Amino acid sequence: MATPSGESAVRSVPEAVHRRRWLTLTVLMSSLLIVVLDNSILNVAMKTIASSPPSGLGATQSELEWAINSYTLVFAGVLFTAGLLGDRLGRKKVLLFGMALFGIGSVLAAVSDSPGQLIAFRALMGFGGAFVMPATLAILMNVFERDEQPRAIGIWTGSVGVAIAIGPVTGGLLLENFWWGSVFLVNVPIVAAGLIGMVLFVPDSKDPAPGRLDPGGVLLSVVGLLLLVYGIIKGGQLADFTSVQVLGPIGGGLAVLAGFVLYERRIEHPAVDVGYFRKPAFSAAIACISLVFFALMGVTFFTVFYTQSVRGYSPLQTGVLLVPLAVTQIVFAPRARLVVERFGARLVCTGGMLLISGTLAGFLLLDQDTPIWVLEVLFFLQGTGMAHTMPPVTTSIMQSLPREKAGSGSALNNTFRQVGGALGVAVLGSVLSAGYRAGIEDDLKVLPPGERHAAGESVEATIGVAERMGPAGRDLVERADDAFIHAMHVTVVGASAVALIGAVVVALFLPGRPADDGAGEADDARTESAPDATGADTAGADR
Numbered sequence: 001m002a003t004p005s006g007e008s009a010v011r012s013v014p015e016a017v018h019r020r021r022w023l024t025l026t027v028l029m030s031s032l033l034i035v036v037l038d039n040s041i042l043n044v045a046m047k048t049i050a051s052s053p054p055s056g057l058g059a060t061q062s063e064l065e066w067a068i069n070s071y072t073l074v075f076a077g078v079l080f081t082a083g084l085l086g087d088r089l090g091r092k093k094v095l096l097f098g099m100a101l102f103g104i105g106s107v108l109a110a111v112s113d114s115p116g117q118l119i120a121f122r123a124l125m126g127f128g129g130a131f132v133m134p135a136t137l138a139i140l141m142n143v144f145e146r147d148e149q150p151r152a153i154g155i156w157t158g159s160v161g162v163a164i165a166i167g168p169v170t171g172g173l174l175l176e177n178f179w180w181g182s183v184f185l186v187n188v189p190i191v192a193a194g195l196i197g198m199v200l201f202v203p204d205s206k207d208p209a210p211g212r213l214d215p216g217g218v219l220l221s222v223v224g225l226l227l228l229v230y231g232i233i234k235g236g237q238l239a240d241f242t243s244v245q246v247l248g249p250i251g252g253g254l255a256v257l258a259g260f261v262l263y264e265r266r267i268e269h270p271a272v273d274v275g276y277f278r279k280p281a282f283s284a285a286i287a288c289i290s291l292v293f294f295a296l297m298g299v300t301f302f303t304v305f306y307t308q309s310v311r312g313y314s315p316l317q318t319g320v321l322l323v324p325l326a327v328t329q330i331v332f333a334p335r336a337r338l339v340v341e342r343f344g345a346r347l348v349c350t351g352g353m354l355l356i357s358g359t360l361a362g363f364l365l366l367d368q369d370t371p372i373w374v375l376e377v378l379f380f381l382q383g384t385g386m387a388h389t390m391p392p393v394t395t396s397i398m399q400s401l402p403r404e405k406a407g408s409g410s411a412l413n414n415t416f417r418q419v420g421g422a423l424g425v426a427v428l429g430s431v432l433s434a435g436y437r438a439g440i441e442d443d444l445k446v447l448p449p450g451e452r453h454a455a456g457e458s459v460e461a462t463i464g465v466a467e468r469m470g471p472a473g474r475d476l477v478e479r480a481d482d483a484f485i486h487a488m489h490v491t492v493v494g495a496s497a498v499a500l501i502g503a504v505v506v507a508l509f510l511p512g513r514p515a516d517d518g519a520g521e522a523d524d525a526r527t528e529s530a531p532d533a534t535g536a537d538t539a540g541a542d543r
Contacts, residue, residue: 018145045183056180057118070119081411091206094135095135102191104124149398161386172314172316231247271408294420299492309484321379328386346507351385353500356385361493366488393506424498436456440456440483
């Protein structure tokens with residue numbers, strides 16, 4: 001119930017916390033920004049890290065993949081547990097721990113002197129990052145009233161999009177002026193400033209009645225997610241999802257996760273109430289996030305190769321090309337709630353998913369000579385679709401759960417997004433790899449038999465071989481570009497189809513216009529029966 005001034009008649013957020021809510025959001029965005037930014041920066045540094053010492057580490061293609069995948073594997077495996085710990089121990093404490101560990105991992109990664117060390121320290125960064133991501137969204141849900149949450153979530157999701165877009169620009173600038181380790185070392189001052197801001201301005205909150213520990217559920221979730229994500233990553237590396245090395249971990253992971261669901265349904269104090277998935281507002285939104293990240297992460301993975309290897313742009317120029325994505329997130333994501341208020345979440349999210357699907361299909365227009373403004377228009381429209389999809393579905397997920405379970409809700413949101421993204425990179429990357437190898441195979445017969453397999457792994461590998469051939473390799477470069485473009489076109493058709501499936505899921509199952517329904521009534525009931533049901537540490541807010 002609202003007063004004429006728009007203030008909540010019965011406020012569920014303590015006054016001291018409410019006054020600092022926008023300052024708190026700013027601090028949370030800085031911590032979120034650095035975690036997302038680091039991964040997008042690393043993408044443009046791969047080529048440099050692969051070069052021979054002293055300019056790089058001389059990492060092989062497999063080692064480069066694990067420099068990315070070690071982070072993804074640990075991050076996805078620990079995410080859910082980190083969210084549960086935040087609800088139980090305090091989200092601010094968990095956030096501080098994660099940020100500090102991420103900063104330490106960044107320093108160690110920057111001074112790595114071998115690919116093996118880099119892989120290990122990236123895993124450490126993933127462990128720290130897993131404690132940051134769910135905590136930021138969970139704290140957000142506990143410092144904003146329900147009517148302001150959509151706007152705050154719009155800004156939160158917008159910052160993710162901005163980080164993805166500006167990461168390559170930042171990485172390009174650093175690589176043009178410093179050594180490869182600078183892409184990790186740049187995290188340190190931001191982490192330090194973020195830690196100070198958290199101590200001073202971010203209130204603590206936790207579940208006031210967390211119940212008994214569920215070590216069995218936590219163990220099953222970690223093992224299941226680790227096996228599933230490892231199998232997905234391995235499938236992408238082998239470009240073969242029928243191998244026993246792939247089917248074994250994926251099948252084992254799915255079996256363990258199925259056991260996790262059955263176990264959680266039977267115990268008195270489950271780590272997560274699987275009944276949430278019976279709510280269309282929750283399950284449809286979770287499915288949407290998984291599908292959209294499957295499509296987008298897979299396409300983002302090969303966009304760098306298109307702009308740098310085929311079109312010849314530098315890492316910095318490649319980053320600048322992604323600016324339209326950042327602009328749309330800044331402009332549209334915080335305002336998406338206004339469109340939702342007018343047309344309803346179902347219509348807005350369906351339209352956003354259709355726009356994403358259409359722009360992915362638009363990559364069929366791209367070849368070696370397409371005017372670059374075509375790619376810029378596609379990025380702008382793609383970002384617009386994302387900005388009108390991610391805030392509403394994230395709001396739908398988080399408002400489907402009680403405030404005191406915000407950590408586990410945020411963890412589920414991020415876990416499904418991470419698994420969807422990993423699956424997209426692996427599956428679509430495999431499609432791209434298989435298509436490229438089929439297209440370039442005949443042209444590689446001019447090479448010695450021992451070099452053909454390695455040269456056919458990627459367009460970058462083929463170009464590297466062609467450059468060593470001197471003038472005789474020019475024709476091979478052109479053939480490599482043609483084969484990559486064809487493989488890219490096949491891949492984006494698949495990505496577009498996945499996004500289209502997401503649009504259908506949203507159109508069929510996501511609730512429409514927001515209403516004062518049971519969820520809102522339940523929230524109000526909790527507020528009236530427990531004035532401080534958020535578990536907010538008001539003393540911490542005043543400090």
